[in-house]
Amino acid sequence: GNTNDRYKLIILRKGRGLAGMVMKTGKRMVIADVDTALSPEEKVKFPIILSESLTAVVAVPLWLENSMSGVLLLGQRNHQPLPQSLDQLNIEKQIGIFTEIN
Template identity: 35%
Template sequence: MIRHQEQIQHALDDLRAQVAADFLALAIPEPDGQMRWQYASGNRNDRFKRIFLRPGKGIAGRVVSLGRPVAVEGMTPKAGDDPRDYPILLAEGLCCAVGVPVLRGERVHGVLLVANRSERIFADADVDALLGLAEQLGSVYSER
């Protein structure tokens, strides 16, 4: 059973090892309602902690508003695109990611993200494992 912060951190570390991914992170709202990446595994610095997630923006924003998994592949900054659409990828130098919703009841409470620094297409099994953890986390937050 996941309850404490260390347990959430362990769960993230375990899953990252299981799917052999570079980076894993969990965004949930702070008490004031602002969404932040509060847990991460495999991060290379603390930039992710300072990011305020904007509603509707970026991968996490899309996961929240669509309520379903969202994937990006082969992302590199290009002229003309808007970096506000992928701040977490820039902060960690990632190029491929899959985000899934963490549900609390019927509402999207948070976002669980798995990502890689080099080209990779996450297999269905990886996404299923991610959804599994998202479900566990969802039930933890639903209890509170």
């Protein structure tokens, strides 16, 4: 869950930010260790990472028929590596009415 209400101020733009990049590419994005993968300047491009103090994230596109309907964001704040099972997260079949692959 969120730690504050700052996420409400984030504007979703296709191609910008974590969810925006996933919406643009249609592919999942995994950042296993934010501190080693992103410089401070790069972190600014991902406001959700800063506002929620995330140390690792997985963002998965959610498709409904031939249209992207949203992005599922999974994150952690404890500086632990992502669980291996998360790296193998497979929702190609279905989550509710959504799929990961168009």
